[in-house]
Amino acid sequence: MKKLMAANWKMYKTVEQAATTAKELATLLADNLSGDREVLIFPPFTAIAAVAGAFKDKAAFFVGGQNLHPADEGAFTGEIAPAMLLDLGCLWALAGHSERRHIFGETDEQVGAKMAFGLEKGLKMILCIGEKIEERRAGNVETVLARQLEQGLAGVDKAIAPERLSVAYEPVWAIGTGEIAGPDEIKHAHSFTRHKLNDFFGANADEIPILYGGSVKPDSAPAIMALDNVDGVLVGGASLKADSFSRIVVA
Numbered sequence: 001m002k003k004l005m006a007a008n009w010k011m012y013k014t015v016e017q018a019a020t021t022a023k024e025l026a027t028l029l030a031d032n033l034s035g036d037r038e039v040l041i042f043p044p045f046t047a048i049a050a051v052a053g054a055f056k057d058k059a060a061f062f063v064g065g066q067n068l069h070p071a072d073e074g075a076f077t078g079e080i081a082p083a084m085l086l087d088l089g090c091l092w093a094l095a096g097h098s099e100r101r102h103i104f105g106e107t108d109e110q111v112g113a114k115m116a117f118g119l120e121k122g123l124k125m126i127l128c129i130g131e132k133i134e135e136r137r138a139g140n141v142e143t144v145l146a147r148q149l150e151q152g153l154a155g156v157d158k159a160i161a162p163e164r165l166s167v168a169y170e171p172v173w174a175i176g177t178g179e180i181a182g183p184d185e186i187k188h189a190h191s192f193t194r195h196k197l198n199d200f201f202g203a204n205a206d207e208i209p210i211l212y213g214g215s216v217k218p219d220s221a222p223a224i225m226a227l228d229n230v231d232g233v234l235v236g237g238a239s240l241k242a243d244s245f246s247r248i249v250v251a
């Protein structure tokens with residue numbers, strides 16, 4: 001399976017800033033991106049077309065949407081449909097990022113609806129999961145991850161091609177805090193996720209990339225990438241600069 005090196009730019013960057021960073025990144029990686037890696041950027045919606053333009057003709061560089069609404073079109077002010085993301089050049093979309101769940105109040109059920117609808121409309125989808133610190137302290141990591149996986153994948157076709165799906169484990173307490181999960185915590189969460197995916201999709205699930213996210217930096221990326229069942233990363237802050245993210249991509 002290819003390693004998926006993903007950047008979530010959240011609500012950062014104008015069109016011009018995004019295009020500049022994307023071009024710098026493609027230049028920095030032009031000669032040293034190994035054939036088993038793919039680069040994936042989630043810009044804000046306004047900059048998707050610019051980043052897709054910068055990656056035109058670049059075989060291993062892709063663009064995605066940070067969110068979607070599970071309807072073809074309609075009176076949904078402020079929302080975006082899968083067809084609109086595809087139209088701009090997106091291949092992927094995220095569902096259930098912790099900021100969507102905890103700032104905007106998205107439920108597991110809504111996340112599941114986004115996963116199923118995005119896949120049905122032709123996007124590849126990354127399901128983001130992860131526990132809050134109080135859930136970890138209470139010993140509930142597996143319960144939380146199991147619930148988020150079961151409800152997030154409830155509407156997904158069991159026979160789906162594994163390369164159309166990914167899961168990102170992002171412990172909420174490690175996002176934007178500089179506090180990275182330890183190797184044992186990451187290994188445990190990723191192996192638990194792999195088993196749940198196997199229960200759900202059978203042997204095919206070995207080919208579903210499981211990404212780690214939460215304060216990944218150029219210095220910490222190599223050790224994280226070396227862990228069992230880590231098939232890529234989803235990076236926030238350290239992905240905003242091309243130099244920093246390019247070092248993570250080759251880690």
Ligand code: 13P
Pocket residue numbers: 008097170174175176177178213214215216234235236237238
């Ligand atoms: P940071 O890398 O800034 O912790 O953000 C992680 C994240 O939320 C990626 O989706």
